[in-house]
Amino acid sequence: MVILKKIDEVRAQVKEWKKQGLTVGLVPTMGYLHEGHQSLIKKSVEQNDRTVVSVFVNPIQFGPNEDLESYPRDLEADAKLCESTGADIIFNPEPEEMYADGFVSFINMTGLPNALCGLTRPIHFKGVCTVVGKLFNIVTPDRAYFGQKDAQQLAIIMRMVKDLNFDIEIVGCPIIREADGLAKSSRNIYLTPEERKAAVVLSKAVKLGQDMIADGERDAAKIVGEMKKLISAEPLATIDYVEMVNMDTMQSIEKAEGHVLCAMAVKFGKARLIDNFIAEL
Numbered sequence: 001m002v003i004l005k006k007i008d009e010v011r012a013q014v015k016e017w018k019k020q021g022l023t024v025g026l027v028p029t030m031g032y033l034h035e036g037h038q039s040l041i042k043k044s045v046e047q048n049d050r051t052v053v054s055v056f057v058n059p060i061q062f063g064p065n066e067d068l069e070s071y072p073r074d075l076e077a078d079a080k081l082c083e084s085t086g087a088d089i090i091f092n093p094e095p096e097e098m099y100a101d102g103f104v105s106f107i108n109m110t111g112l113p114n115a116l117c118g119l120t121r122p123i124h125f126k127g128v129c130t131v132v133g134k135l136f137n138i139v140t141p142d143r144a145y146f147g148q149k150d151a152q153q154l155a156i157i158m159r160m161v162k163d164l165n166f167d168i169e170i171v172g173c174p175i176i177r178e179a180d181g182l183a184k185s186s187r188n189i190y191l192t193p194e195e196r197k198a199a200v201v202l203s204k205a206v207k208l209g210q211d212m213i214a215d216g217e218r219d220a221a222k223i224v225g226e227m228k229k230l231i232s233a234e235p236l237a238t239i240d241y242v243e244m245v246n247m248d249t250m251q252s253i254e255k256a257e258g259h260v261l262c263a264m265a266v267k268f269g270k271a272r273l274i275d276n277f278i279a280e281l
């Protein structure tokens with residue numbers, strides 16, 4: 001496995017692979033990799049001849065008061081995980097390599113970003129779409145892998161690929177959880193031991209919502225209301241949102257039917273954590 005920092009180096013290697021008729025998978029990440037990312041890399045290694053993992057903390061997807069500076073970084077550990085999981089390249093560009101002086105071209109989707117996380121993170125998805133579009137053009141993968149934990153991001157990337165005709169299959173992969181249910185996230189590192197214990201309430205809320213649906217409940221407000229009640233009973237938790245939307249449009253729904261996403265963002269001290277479940281009803 002090699003770590004490449006330049007766009008041209010990645011392009012040259014991928015061209016070589018394509019000449020040999022090899023397929024290429026891309027796993028876009030911001031590094032500080034955990035078992036969630038590893039599951040995406042594993043899937044890519046299974047489904048493609050070669051796998052590229054990008055490790056890039058993308059400055060343009062962070063708002064002015066967000067955690068760009070403090071976002072955890074550990075390239076050495078990331079390289080070990082990628083190598084042992086079978087990746088072939090880590091693409092780890094500097095911000096100037098991705099955003100040269102005078103950069104002014106962005107992918108600015110309407111609709112889907114104006115919901116859930118997009119409401120409190122207004123520039124986030126413009127930054128995500130722009131960097132992912134660039135990575136798609138640089139790596140030209142056959143398939144690209146995204147976690148379902150970032151469900152709104154997954155829906156937005158799927159829509160972008162459709163709208164802009166990227167010839168890439170998007171593979172969504174299930175949420176990977178700690179033994180007690182907390183969804184794996186690079187941001188879990190921000191939690192104090194007390195907050196870490198309290199954060200289990202998120203996966204409990206997910207379970208509660210899933211159980212209510214399994215028992216036949218379809219009233220979105222009722223389901224979300226019970227989930228909020230459970231989370232609010234945890235003194236260290238501050239709810240940003242708990243919502244039920246259509247997974248393809250991100251529009252709020254009153255009845256749980258069709259392709260349903262029930263998503264939440266909750267703050268525990270410095271950490272803003274997300275979790276969700278998807279149901280086909």
Ligand code: PAF
Nearest residue numbers: 028029030058128131150
């Ligand atoms: O999910 C992430 O880690 C990031 O949003 C992504 C897709 C790598 C774009 O920077």
